[in-house]
Amino acid sequence: MSLLKRIEQGQGQAPRSDGSQPKPASSGSQPGASSGEGGGGSLSSLQARRVSAPTTTPQAGTYFDLKTRVQNKLLAELDPSMDITKTEEVRRTIMGLFEQILNEENIVLSRAERQRLFEQITAEILGFGPLQPLLEDESITEIMVNGPKNIYVERKGKIVRVPVTFEGNDHVMRVIDRIVAPLGRRIDESSPYVDARLPDGSRVNAVIPPIALIGPTLTIRKFSKTPITIEQMVSYGSITPEAVEFLKACVIGACNIVVSGGTGSGKTTLLNVLSGFIPSDERILTIENAAELQLRQEHVVTLESRPANIEGRGEITIRQLVMNALRMRPDRIVVGEIRDEAALDMLQAMNTGHDGSMTTAHSNSPRDTLARLEVMTLMAGMELPVRAIREQISSAVHVICHQERLRDGSRKIVNITEVSGMEGDVITTTDIFVYEQTGVENGKVVGRLRPTGLRPKFMEKIEAAGIHLPPSIFGVGSGRRY
Numbered sequence: 001m002s003l004l005k006r007i008e009q010g011q012g013q014a015p016r017s018d019g020s021q022p023k024p025a026s027s028g029s030q031p032g033a034s035s036g037e038g039g040g041g042s043l044s045s046l047q048a049r050r051v052s053a054p055t056t057t058p059q060a061g062t063y064f065d066l067k068t069r070v071q072n073k074l075l076a077e078l079d080p081s082m083d084i085t086k087t088e089e090v091r092r093t094i095m096g097l098f099e100q101i102l103n104e105e106n107i108v109l110s111r112a113e114r115q116r117l118f119e120q121i122t123a124e125i126l127g128f129g130p131l132q133p134l135l136e137d138e139s140i141t142e143i144m145v146n147g148p149k150n151i152y153v154e155r156k157g158k159i160v161r162v163p164v165t166f167e168g169n170d171h172v173m174r175v176i177d178r179i180v181a182p183l184g185r186r187i188d189e190s191s192p193y194v195d196a197r198l199p200d201g202s203r204v205n206a207v208i209p210p211i212a213l214i215g216p217t218l219t220i221r222k223f224s225k226t227p228i229t230i231e232q233m234v235s236y237g238s239i240t241p242e243a244v245e246f247l248k249a250c251v252i253g254a255c256n257i258v259v260s261g262g263t264g265s266g267k268t269t270l271l272n273v274l275s276g277f278i279p280s281d282e283r284i285l286t287i288e289n290a291a292e293l294q295l296r297q298e299h300v301v302t303l304e305s306r307p308a309n310i311e312g313r314g315e316i317t318i319r320q321l322v323m324n325a326l327r328m329r330p331d332r333i334v335v336g337e338i339r340d341e342a343a344l345d346m347l348q349a350m351n352t353g354h355d356g357s358m359t360t361a362h363s364n365s366p367r368d369t370l371a372r373l374e375v376m377t378l379m380a381g382m383e384l385p386v387r388a389i390r391e392q393i394s395s396a397v398h399v400i401c402h403q404e405r406l407r408d409g410s411r412k413i414v415n416i417t418e419v420s421g422m423e424g425d426v427i428t429t430t431d432i433f434v435y436e437q438t439g440v441e442n443g444k445v446v447g448r449l450r451p452t453g454l455r456p457k458f459m460e461k462i463e464a465a466g467i468h469l470p471p472s473i474f475g476v477g478s479g480r481r482y
């Protein structure tokens with residue numbers, strides 16, 4: 001057995017040189033400030049990004065260690081002014097240096113291992129192949145690679161096929177390696193799917209055969225350097241100015257808000273916008289699987305969960321982070337998405353003085369959101385009676401803001417619903433705003449988010465914060481209806 005095999009089998013692969021979850025190239029609460037490092041440009045940024053060789057166990061002596069060592073040596077020897085867009089030329093130069101370093105270090109590898117190590121190292125230095133132009137095109141918000149020949153993108157809410165192809169499965173695999181290698185993660189038959197990030201913060205999911213039957217499959221949610229603003233949401237018709245005023249009052253008045261909707265319906269975008277209403281003198285703690293939120297406030301602490309490494313160790317869950325957050329004196333806790341038993345801790349945080357907390361959840365309607373919260377809370381395995389869970393939910397959550405991606409590709413807020421209390425064993429809800437579709441014109445959905453004329457019970461909470469919303473916001477009083 002060769003050295004590399006032994007190292008890989010014996011000690012697995014370390015998650016990352018610093019032991020942390022993949023992060024955008026930038027740090028702090030503003031991910032994505034630097035982008036495109038994996039793509040064209042000079043080599044100097046990569047050299048600056050050299051991975052520091054691990055100094056502590058368990059990583060010392062691992063495959064990752066070996067790779068880091070060879071890679072750093074290689075980066076040190078490469079000419080910094082070399083144009084890395086000239087892929088073939090750079091590959092040849094890297095190959096020469098690579099062989100030289102292996103010889104100097106007396107590292108004995110089989111042909112296949114040598115090739116894999118070379119590909120992984122090259123992956124860090126060169127860009128993302130055929131995906132590069134799509135990544136650079138700002139009008140594209142999502143990229144979907146369904147095997148080597150079928151590539152789709154989302155532009156202006158519409159999914160279209162693009163005339164871009166890979167040479168074959170191996171080529172897609174090389175690009176996937178380029179994405180995951182710098183993060184110290186691995187994808188192969190034994191762990192055939194992975195979540196990763198691009199240097200600019202874009203979210204990546206890759207699934208490969210034998211799980212993906214059509215070939216290596218990649219889904220990339222591009223990180224928006226300039227996140228959608230509330231003004232844009234109003235101009236796109238996603239929300240009305242009146243609903244904005246109401247939601248802003250809810251945030252300032254420290255109501256607990258759950259943003260719900262289907263996949264890609266715009267939950268994270270809305271959560272980001274709502275978080276923007278939090279007064280800047282409050283301490284905000286954000287907890288996410290992958291840091292997507294971009295808050296403008298200064299006093300923000302960003303926490304990111306971490307998957308288990310290849311040995312199944314080191315996982316840090318959203319739930320653990322929510323529990324830990326309570327010891328960090330937050331004024332507000334903003335959780336990117338609740339998808340499991342972390343719901344219980346989130347509800348408890350909301351019920352125990354951390355008012356004004358926010359999160360998102362996957363669901364089909366506001367009522368479904370309540371049902372999902374209930375199921376997720378049950379996942380905590382505390383054997384709580386359903387009624388107790390419902391009471392927790394109804395006293396914790398003030399507002400559900402439900403969003404949908406409509407047929408024309410537009411994203412719209414379709415319900416702003418108050419969680420008003422309990423009747424018997426049932427949680428009661430009151431719609432404050434409901435989207436009414438009036439028709440379809442030139443393929444575009446026409447309608448409006450209308451107030452129902454009802455005011456929420458928690459108005460006192462809003463008024464206590466010194467905000468006095470005119471009755472017209474709710475479509476009552478001045479005879480003005482929206």
Ligand SMILES: Nc1ncnc2c1ncn2[C@@H]1O[C@H](COP(=O)(O)OP(=O)(O)OP(=O)(O)O)[C@@H](O)[C@H]1O
Nearest residue numbers: 141233236238262263264265266267268269270411
């Ligand atoms: N109101 C909007 N109008 C137009 N585009 C939007 C709007 N809100 C979000 N988008 C776009 O829709 C895409 C998905 O948005 P977002 O990431 O917020 O969705 P999500 O519901 O959080 O998705 P997921 O379920 O995958 O986490 C992004 O490209 C975003 O820019």
Ligand SMILES: [Mg+2]
Nearest residue numbers: 267268269337
């Ligand atoms: Mg999201």
